[in-house]
Amino acid sequence: DAKTTQPNSMESNEEEPVHLPCNHSTISGTDYIHWYRQLPSQGPEYVIHGLTSNVNNRMASLAIAEDRKSSTLILHRATLRDAAVYYCILRDWGTSYDKVIFGPGTSLSVIP
Amino acid sequence: ETGVTQTPRHLVMGMTNKKSLKCEQHLGHNAMYWYKQSAKKPLELMFVYNFKEQTENNSVPSRFSPECPNSSHLFLHLHTLQPEDSALYLCASSQEPAGGPGETQYFGPGTRLLVL
Numbered sequence: 313d314a315k316t317t318q319p320n321s322m323e324s325n326e327e328e329p330v331h332l333p334c335n336h337s338t339i340s341g342t343d344y345i346h347w348y349r350q351l352p353s354q355g356p357e358y359v360i361h362g363l364t365s366n367v368n369n370r371m372a373s374l375a376i377a378e379d380r381k382s383s384t385l386i387l388h389r390a391t392l393r394d395a396a397v398y399y400c401i402l403r404d405w406g407t408s409y410d411k412v413i414f415g416p417g418t419s420l421s422v423i424p
Numbered sequence: 425e426t427g428v429t430q431t432p433r434h435l436v437m438g439m440t441n442k443k444s445l446k447c448e449q450h451l452g453h454n455a456m457y458w459y460k461q462s463a464k465k466p467l468e469l470m471f472v473y474n475f476k477e478q479t480e481n482n483s484v485p486s487r488f489s490p491e492c493p494n495s496s497h498l499f500l501h502l503h504t505l506q507p508e509d510s511a512l513y514l515c516a517s518s519q520e521p522a523g524g525p526g527e528t529q530y531f532g533p534g535t536r537l538l539v540l
Binding site: 348353416417 | 428466531
């Protein structure tokens with residue numbers, strides 16, 4: 313099973329950029345990279361996803377390494393509301409659901 | 425638009441009780457999911473429904489029984505639960521058939537369950 317590894321926690325200063333890394337060295341050619349985040353006392357929310365090319369949306373940017381064995385979620389200006397657990401997940405077309413695993417994620421703290 | 429709603433938000437039940445959790449999505453999605461999130465543990469997928477048909481049961485004990493009467497509603501019926509079943513139960517929905525590579529899941533706020 314393709315799995316991801318992330319740092320347990322990270323800190324950022326408010327209004328500074330944040331780079332959240334994710335390693336997925338066993339990624340297959342058909343795995344999409346998805347990022348979700350979970351704010352305190354809420355369900356997870358979708359952030360961004362991509363396959364090979366870098367992606368941008370209103371929430372964040374996703375930078376994918378050329379060999380696809382790692383990716384980085386970029387928050388361009390961290391705010392206090394960005395303090396959350398960030399999950400990096402691989403999704404394969406037609407995957408069996410016991411292989412869809414949310415890991416422990418990275419707990420991001422934002423310092424005012 | 426309220427997205428995905430779950431009721432109740434909090435529930436306390438004894439081990440001999442029977443209760444049900446309800447999830448409703450107002451997004452016109454085709455797939456719905458139940459997840460369990462225990463304290464300080466990652467989310468665990470429990471059940472998946474595609475077009476009202478259960479497509480996955482991720483080795484969940486029979487004391488948890490899902491029901492999907494239509495594509496907008498999902499229930500989780502609970503009976504004879506154990507204290508270790510205390511957790512946050514999250515419902516989610518998605519637009520594409522479950523398993524699609526671009527599939528984005530929208531989560532509800534969850535039901536905080538305490539089993540005494």
